[in-house]
Amino acid sequence: MRFIVDSMLGDVARWLRMLGYDTLYSKNYEDWEILRIAAKDDRVIITRDLGLFRRARKRGLKAVYIEPSDMSDMLASIAKRTGIELNFKPNRTRCPYCNAELEVITKAEALSFVPPSVxxxxxxxxxxxxxxKVFWQGNHWRTINSILESAKMKVGR
Ligand SMILES: [Zn+2]
Incomplete structure (x- = not known):
């Protein structure tokens, strides 16, 4: 499943990428571009814009409308409507900034990019x-896990 996220939901795009889903996002997308790309690539549109949502549905495109809310609520409503898995998989995660699939690197390799303390x-x-960019499971990881756990509880599975 692939996604395209409207310009208001950059944080949702970063989460979907972290969860391994191919997700397009740009601050500069116009509605017509989102509709065109979704149709061409068979992507699910995630939007907080009811007008865009309705236009997407009218064209037979898959779209999820979400109310701005805390992240676990938004992830839960996306999961309920699309069936995405709310589990982080170390071997299937994407760059939050550019959507490329991340490569796992060894600690030895990482040492040439990160401060020794890290x-x-x-x-x-x-x-x-x-x-x-180099990423690691740092202190923020506990927060990420608790958001995912709470989203899963809200989905009820
Ligand atoms: Zn990147």
Whole structure:
């Protein structure tokens, strides 16, 4: 399943990418571009714009309308309507910034990109082949997990 997210929902796009879903997002998308790309690529539109949602449905496109809310609520409503899995998979995650699939790198490889203190403290690292950013499961990971757990509870599965 692939997605295209409207310009108001950049944080949702980053989460979907982290969960491994191919997700297009740009601050500059116009509605007509979103509709055209969704039709061409068979992408599900995620939007908080009721007008865009209605136009998408009228054209027979898959679309999910979400009310702005906290992230676990938004992820839960996307999961209820599309069946996405709310589990982080280390081998299937994407760059939150550019949507490329991340490569798992070893701690030894990571040490040439991250400060020694980070290298000493963490064990899982990824690198984006497109923008070169390096990611690791840092302190924010607990928050990410609790948001996912809470979203799963709201979905009820
Ligand atoms: Zn990247």
């Amino acid at each position: 290298g000493a403290k963490y064990d899982m690292f990824w690198r984006c082949p497109k923008c070169g």
